[in-house]
Amino acid sequence: MKIIQVAGRSNSGKTTFIEKLIPELKKIGPVGAIKHLGDHEYRIEDGKDTTQFFQAGADITTGIDSDKSVCTMHHTDLDTILKMYADHGIRFVVIEGYKQRSYAKIVIGSLEIDHCVLKDPTPEDVIGALHLFDDYK
Numbered sequence: 259m260k261i262i263q264v265a266g267r268s269n270s271g272k273t274t275f276i277e278k279l280i281p282e283l284k285k286i287g288p289v290g291a292i293k294h295l296g297d298h299e300y301r302i303e304d305g306k307d308t309t310q311f312f313q314a315g316a317d318i319t320t321g322i323d324s325d326k327s328v329c330t331m332h333h334t335d336l337d338t339i340l341k342m343y344a345d346h347g348i349r350f351v352v353i354e355g356y357k358q359r360s361y362a363k364i365v366i367g368s369l370e371i372d373h374c375v376l377k378d379p380t381p382e383d384v385i386g387a388l389h390l391f392d393d394y395k
Contacts, residue, residue, distance in 0.1 A: 259344045259394040262384065263353045263361040265374075270367030272354050275381075279352060282381040287349030292339060294355025302330055344394050351394070362391045 262279070266272045276291065283289045302309045308321040312330045320329045333339060336356060343351050353361070362375040364384065375390040376383060 259340075259348055260350045260388055261340070261353065261361045261392045261394055262350060263356065263359065263363045264366060265355070265357045265363045265371055266366035266369050270369070272366050275364075275366050276352050276354055279381045279384055282385055283350045283352070286385070288347055290343040290346075290348040290351045292336070292343075292351060292353045292356075294336075294353070296355060340394055 262283075264272050264276055264279075280289050280291065302312065306321075308319045308328070308330065312319040312332075315332075317333075318329055318331045320327055322328075333342075336353075336359070340351065353359075357363075357371060360373055363371060363373050364376045364379060365371055365374045366378060376387060379387075
């Protein structure tokens with residue numbers, strides 16, 4: 259599994275870039291995406307059964323409808339989530355954030371950071387440079 263980390267300042271266009279990159283990667287293989295929420299807290303809807311299961315201590319809670327599955331887990335460690343993605347056959351994982359990690363990075367905007375391998379690329383640039391990105395071990 260290739261780890262493609264995208265870093266940049268707030269409102270630099272990271273999410274927009276990732277939205278364009280994912281369909282290009284999907285042409286090659288399964289894609290996962292991880293967003294580091296930082297100071298933001300993801301809210302699960304109060305009063306729903308899946309929320310109550312999570313609050314009761316279920317390690318993983320999943321809601322399934324006709325279009326998608328939504329999982330909530332008590333794991334907050336990036337390495338645990340990466341292993342889960344790898345175990346489920348994901349070929350490319352795109353990570354937004356976690357700037358402190360030493361993975362090869364795409365930088366969007368003016369951020370100066372270590373391990374930058376591409377700056378303000380197109381999705382096609384990334385596809386051509388996949389060999390520069392770290393493999394999950």
